[in-house]
Amino acid sequence: MSTRRKFIQQAAIGTAATLVPVPFFAKGSPAKKITVAVMGVRSRGYALATNYAQMPDTEVAYICDVDKEYLEKGLDAVEKLQGKRPKGEKDIRKVLEDKSIDALVIAAPDHWHAPAALLGVQAGKHVYVEKPCAHNPNEGEMLVAAEKKYGRIIQMGNQRRSWSKVVEGINELHAGIIGRVYFAKGWYTNNRASIGFGKEVPVPDKLDWDLWQGPAPRTAYHDNYHPYEWHWFRRWGTGEALNNGTHEIDVIRWGLDVDYPSKVVATGGRYHFRDDWQFPDTMVVNFEFDKGAAASWESRSCNTYPIEGDSRGNIFFGEKGSMVIIGNNYSVYDNSPKPNLIKSVKEERSNATAVSNNTMSPDANLDGVHIKNFLDGIRDGKPVSSPVHEGFKSVLMCQLGNISWMTGRQLHIDPRNGHIMGDPEAMAHWSREYEPGWAPVV
Ligand SMILES: NC(=O)c1ccc[n+]([C@@H]2O[C@H](COP(=O)([O-])OP(=O)(O)OC[C@H]3O[C@@H](n4cnc5c(N)ncnc54)[C@H](O)[C@@H]3O)[C@@H](O)[C@H]2O)c1
Numbered sequence: 001m002s003t004r005r006k007f008i009q010q011a012a013i014g015t016a017a018t019l020v021p022v023p024f025f026a027k028g029s030p031a032k033k034i035t036v037a038v039m040g041v042r043s044r045g046y047a048l049a050t051n052y053a054q055m056p057d058t059e060v061a062y063i064c065d066v067d068k069e070y071l072e073k074g075l076d077a078v079e080k081l082q083g084k085r086p087k088g089e090k091d092i093r094k095v096l097e098d099k100s101i102d103a104l105v106i107a108a109p110d111h112w113h114a115p116a117a118l119l120g121v122q123a124g125k126h127v128y129v130e131k132p133c134a135h136n137p138n139e140g141e142m143l144v145a146a147e148k149k150y151g152r153i154i155q156m157g158n159q160r161r162s163w164s165k166v167v168e169g170i171n172e173l174h175a176g177i178i179g180r181v182y183f184a185k186g187w188y189t190n191n192r193a194s195i196g197f198g199k200e201v202p203v204p205d206k207l208d209w210d211l212w213q214g215p216a217p218r219t220a221y222h223d224n225y226h227p228y229e230w231h232w233f234r235r236w237g238t239g240e241a242l243n244n245g246t247h248e249i250d251v252i253r254w255g256l257d258v259d260y261p262s263k264v265v266a267t268g269g270r271y272h273f274r275d276d277w278q279f280p281d282t283m284v285v286n287f288e289f290d291k292g293a294a295a296s297w298e299s300r301s302c303n304t305y306p307i308e309g310d311s312r313g314n315i316f317f318g319e320k321g322s323m324v325i326i327g328n329n330y331s332v333y334d335n336s337p338k339p340n341l342i343k344s345v346k347e348e349r350s351n352a353t354a355v356s357n358n359t360m361s362p363d364a365n366l367d368g369v370h371i372k373n374f375l376d377g378i379r380d381g382k383p384v385s386s387p388v389h390e391g392f393k394s395v396l397m398c399q400l401g402n403i404s405w406m407t408g409r410q411l412h413i414d415p416r417n418g419h420i421m422g423d424p425e426a427m428a429h430w431s432r433e434y435e436p437g438w439a440p441v442v
Pocket of ligand 1 (some may be wrong): 039040041044045064065068090110112130131132158173212213243
């Protein structure tokens with residue numbers, strides 16, 4: 001069996017994927033070029049656009065950004081790599097009118113993710129949407145419904161689902177290498193600076209603030225929103241729990257082989273600085289699952305002391321031992337009084353760990369594997385490694401963590417569908433208000 005086929009099979013084993021997208025090209029036909037539009041290219045989108053531009057038989061045909069400075073930089077970088085300048089456009093709705101575009105890649109702020117992905121599949125495009133796939137639970141459910149309705153791939157950008165050693169480690173867990181697994185841990189650390197107290201200032205000439213806000217209710221422009229710091233405002237962002245928690249909480253859910261928790265409780269606060277930040281910078285979210293398992297995610301946005309020597313990672317604990325997953329590497333220990341290392345599997349390259357304070361692209365090669373998985377899904381109709389109906393279950397766990405923190409109490413969850421039970425105040429966070437005329441529809 002070829003390595004590629006084996007890899008795709010391994011990747012597929014790791015998910016409960018059932019949706020088989022319609023093959024884009026007839027089986028056996030030669031590889032045909034896939035044309036891509038990338039939305040939002042200052043940081044993550046720049047890394048994605050330049051990565052897509054280097055994929056075989058792939059053309060970045062549009063760059064879409066509402067900020068002229070980042071638009072031009074993205075166009076220049078992609079032109080250099082592929083020898084052809086993409087078209088530039090600030091309004092994603094105009095890009096989607098172009099029938100020659102096969103796929104939309106979304107790396108705009110979080111409040112745009114689900115609305116743009118919905119517009120994308122409605123226009124017949126396959127979608128690669130950065131994590132978190134949705135700003136709130138209702139939007140995530142809309143995406144899952146749209147994936148079914150429109151028969152297009154919606155792949156979420158939680159790239160660990162395509163990393164070979166992580167896939168292998170999770171398969172080993174499921175095969176019982178440490179016996180029954182009953183506890184999982186994930187963590188994230190960084191040394192983020194304060195965002196201060198923003199002031200209302202004129203919108204910079206280079207920026208279309210109305211389009212930037214898109215589906216979100218309108219507000220005046222402040223000097224600490226764009227770029228990047230929108231992550232810490234609830235109107236657009238989702239805090240560290242979704243910004244980075246999505247990665248390790250997804251690995252927790254995958255490793256424990258569970259769909260939804262039955263209890264969620266979060267503690268923490270904005271402790272390190274006093275400023276406009278509207279989420280915790282220090283947070284612990286605990287989950288319980290009906291199968292007899294629990295999990296804990298610890299996050300320190302402003303304190304870098306590592307766990308297991310690394311800024312981010314996962315540990316699984318079972319009857320016979322433990323497994324540590326860091327970057328694209330995993331190690332297995334027995335359960336003796338001083339645990340012995342019984343297996344260590346490492347990515348061949350030395351720089352394969354994901355560095356938490358590189359907020360753009362911790363590892364371009366590892367990003368590339370996930371991008372290739374998406375492109376292969378489009379070409380061959382093979383299930384992708386992170387379809388949104390799986391990705392959203394993990395995003396929902398992060399959203400429930402934020403909702404528990406905002407309401408200050410433990411949430412009881414229906415383990416069949418992830419819904420909050422008996423708590424109307426918590427359920428008020430299930431959706432959001434939209435700017436009139438912008439509410440997304442399936
Ligand atoms: N998978 C990963 O490892 C990873 C890493 C970093 C970021 N991300 C995700 O990528 C997304 C972007 O994060 P970032 O750090 O690059 O943010 P950023 O603020 O640096 O960049 C966002 C870009 O989107 C543009 N934009 C805003 N509204 C737009 C619109 N309507 N149309 C087109 N462009 C628009 C902005 O002008 C800016 O250029 C986030 O959702 C984040 O969670 C994922």
